[in-house]
Amino acid sequence: MDGGHTIHRVFFYQDAVLVANRFQSPPQDEFDILKAWQMLARSHDLDLCLCIASCLRRGIVNSAEATRFEHRGDSLASGFTISGLGQLIEASLVADRTITFGA
Amino acid sequence: MKQLLFIQSQRPGSTITAQESFDALLAGSAFAEVSVVFVGEGVLQLVIPQTLHEMPPRKAFNAGFSAMPDFDIHKVYCCAASFREKGLDHQTIRVRPELVESDALSKLWLNADSVLCF
Numbered sequence: 249m250d251g252g253h254t255i256h257r258v259f260f261y262q263d264a265v266l267v268a269n270r271f272q273s274p275p276q277d278e279f280d281i282l283k284a285w286q287m288l289a290r291s292h293d294l295d296l297c298l299c300i301a302s303c304l305r306r307g308i309v310n311s312a313e314a315t316r317f318e319h320r321g322d323s324l325a326s327g328f329t330i331s332g333l334g335q336l337i338e339a340s341l342v343a344d345r346t347i348t349f350g351a
Numbered sequence: 352m353k354q355l356l357f358i359q360s361q362r363p364g365s366t367i368t369a370q371e372s373f374d375a376l377l378a379g380s381a382f383a384e385v386s387v388v389f390v391g392e393g394v395l396q397l398v399i400p401q402t403l404h405e406m407p408p409r410k411a412f413n414a415g416f417s418a419m420p421d422f423d424i425h426k427v428y429c430c431a432a433s434f435r436e437k438g439l440d441h442q443t444i445r446v447r448p449e450l451v452e453s454d455a456l457s458k459l460w461l462n463a464d465s466v467l468c469f
Contacts (some may be wrong), residue, residue: 261371261375273382305367333375334378336378337381337382337383340465341382341383343465346466348466348468
């Protein structure tokens with residue numbers, strides 16, 4: 249982004265959705281990846297989008313999904329939205345570059 | 352139409368990642384022209400499971416591979432080196448991917464508009 253690029257979307261898939269678990273409390277001397285994403289998103293107005301199927305498998309729910317599955321309360325951290333795989337494909341089609349991490 | 356190349360490198364079995372990677376491929380096929388290449392341990396996804404005694408138990412999601420033509424997924428490739436390394440043969444695998452050597456593999460990369468690695 250410092251080089252003048254814009255980021256259309258950040259899509260979290262598979263285990264990456266666990267980044268958005270608002271109940272994580274890492275020890276103070278360890279890197280807080282959730283807070284880091286939230287700060288980056290806030291300062292650059294990023295769209296942080298999660299795959300709903302990956303989320304439901306791993307217990308990441310917003311209030312709507314919590315109600316649907318009769319869970320007590322949500323687990324999704326603020327700054328993230330839950331959507332579908334179509335968002336990953338749309339972003340890949342719109343952007344001139346797609347960068348994948350973790351595989 | 353844009354060309355998306357899906358790289359499947361996750362081995363099937365104890366985790367759900369290989370199955371989720373296939374879901375991504377199917378989603379891609381709804382919006383774009385897709386091709387898929389199995390590389391590394393990902394070639395093991397092609398194997399027809401002899402037993403399903405995995406723990407935790409997983410769906411034999413690769414049964415869905417035979418439906419790829421119905422999703423307009425016709426360009427199915429497999430890294431020839433990985434195929435040989437894992438000792439696979441066409442009798443024990445689910446679909447018949449085109450085996451590609453490394454120079455042809457790099458061409459696939461170059462011809463795609465976007466590459467999605469799993």
